[in-house]
Amino acid sequence: MPERFLWGKPSLSYNARVPTVTLTASGKRFDAAAGETVLEAAQRAGIALPYSCRGGVCGSCKATLVDGECDYPRNPPVALAGVPPSRHAILLCQAVPRGDIAIQAREIASVEDIPHRRVETEVAERRALAPDVVGVWLRPRDGSRVNWLPGQYLDVVLEDGKHRPFSIASGPRPDGLIELHVRHVPGGGFTTWVYDSLRVGDRLTIEVPLGTFVPREDSERPMLFMAGGTGFAPVKAIVEHFIALGTRRPMHVYWGARNKADLYLLDLATRWSEDVPNVHFTPVLSDPEAARAAGMREGLVHEALLQDHPDLSGFDFYMSGPPAMIAAGRQYLIDAKLPEDRLYFDSFDVAPDVLTEILQGRAGIHGL
Numbered sequence: 226m227p228e229r230f231l232w233g234k235p236s237l238s239y240n241a242r243v244p245t246v247t248l249t250a251s252g253k254r255f256d257a258a259a260g261e262t263v264l265e266a267a268q269r270a271g272i273a274l275p276y277s278c279r280g281g282v283c284g285s286c287k288a289t290l291v292d293g294e295c296d297y298p299r300n301p302p303v304a305l306a307g308v309p310p311s312r313h314a315i316l317l318c319q320a321v322p323r324g325d326i327a328i329q330a331r332e333i334a335s336v337e338d339i340p341h342r343r344v345e346t347e348v349a350e351r352r353a354l355a356p357d358v359v360g361v362w363l364r365p366r367d368g369s370r371v372n373w374l375p376g377q378y379l380d381v382v383l384e385d386g387k388h389r390p391f392s393i394a395s396g397p398r399p400d401g402l403i404e405l406h407v408r409h410v411p412g413g414g415f416t417t418w419v420y421d422s423l424r425v426g427d428r429l430t431i432e433v434p435l436g437t438f439v440p441r442e443d444s445e446r447p448m449l450f451m452a453g454g455t456g457f458a459p460v461k462a463i464v465e466h467f468i469a470l471g472t473r474r475p476m477h478v479y480w481g482a483r484n485k486a487d488l489y490l491l492d493l494a495t496r497w498s499e500d501v502p503n504v505h506f507t508p509v510l511s512d513p514e515a516a517r518a519a520g521m522r523e524g525l526v527h528e529a530l531l532q533d534h535p536d537l538s539g540f541d542f543y544m545s546g547p548p549a550m551i552a553a554g555r556q557y558l559i560d561a562k563l564p565e566d567r568l569y570f571d572s573f574d575v576a577p578d579v580l581t582e583i584l585q586g587r588a589g590i591h592g593l
């Protein structure tokens with residue numbers, strides 16, 4: 226039997242017939258090993274498909290199944306609730322092909338060339354940014370340079386092997402430091418440790434880079450950004466990238482929080498809008514009294530944005546923040562005529578292992 230290569234990668238085996246995944250847009254094909262999700266198989270083949278939570282709840286990995294069938298042996302496909310079966314939607318982070326399949330999915334070529342690696346780091350700086358947000362700056366211990374695209378995230382690898390995802394708050398910097406904005410989650414193991422105990426010199430193992438929330442430069446459209454809380458971290462990275470590029474595309478950044486103290490880099494965002502003619506910044510506070518005291522917009526961040534931009538059909542849209550904001554925002558944005566393929570987002574869900582525990586507790590193992 227002649228050796229068979231699938232889009233530059235050798236097939237897994239000549240004898241054992243493993244499912245092949247075909248991407249209908251580009252014609253690329255790759256094999257999926259037994260039990261592997263479509264996303265894992267694509268990543269192994271060096272193909273970047275969209276994802277964020279990796280737990281089946283955020284919907285950023287949604288794609289269309291054109292041919293074949295998939296199973297969901299891990300988490301139930303929560304993000305497909307309410308999607309009519311006639312849409313043939315699947316979640317790439319959970320779907321395991323039952324045989325050969327063909328899918329229509331967005332490919333994000335810009336992240337494909339950056340190697341994913343494990344890096345030993347130490348804390349170079351730690352600073353309180355807000356009452357419940359800590360800024361952490363990591364330095365690779367071997368002095369190597371870590372590469373990523375603005376907006377991507379990393380996984381902190383805990384001693385028990387579990388992972389905790391955090392967005393990187395800038396693009397790669399000349400001093401090699403990796404900046405994180407960590408919100409303390411009540412009852413959360415890692416973030417409580419960061420909040421209470423993390424010190425300069427402490428060591429952290431990370432895996433980097435991850436995620437597909439990255440600048441889309443192949444567009445001339447104006448951009449809207451919507452951040453909630455520490456969702457500002459990847460938005461900051463992407464906005465700084467576009468400012469450094471000298472883009473003339475209009476950029477309007479909305480940042481929502483409960484009160485002014487939670488807008489932990491207010492001065493920076495205000496400076497963007499003062500110094501860069503095509504950047505606008507609107508802070509939005511959900512606490513009415515705090516909004517009045519600060520003279521800022523009051524309400525939920527997506528409401529303020531939609532008041533200013535009721536028709537989103539001409540925009541590229543970037544959003545990042547707590548799952549509730551992402552879930553509510555998504556629906557309102559699509560209703561305001563934003564084409565779904567121009568909505569880029571990271572949903573700050575809990576880590577995939579915690580999501581699995583929560584979903585299994587809620588729905589019974591593998592049950593919906």
Ligand SMILES: Cc1cc2nc3c(=O)[nH]c(=O)nc-3n(C[C@H](O)[C@H](O)[C@H](O)COP(=O)(O)OP(=O)(O)OC[C@H]3O[C@@H](n4cnc5c(N)ncnc54)[C@H](O)[C@@H]3O)c2cc1C
Nearest residue numbers: 390391392406407408412413414415416455573574576582
């Ligand atoms: C792509 C991505 C990027 C992110 N970027 C950022 C960022 O830049 N900044 C940021 O602040 N956050 C970010 N997050 C969120 C961050 O990863 C989580 O807040 C973090 O993983 C929490 O870790 P923890 O160990 O402190 O909490 P965990 O111990 O994981 O607990 C989280 C919550 O779940 C509850 N919980 C835990 N186990 C169970 C269970 N079995 N059943 C029910 N409830 C349970 C806990 O009580 C707690 O409320 C990001 C998330 C994603 C997916």
Ligand code: FES
Nearest residue numbers: 277279281284318
């Ligand atoms: S639902 Fe698949 S990445 Fe979030």
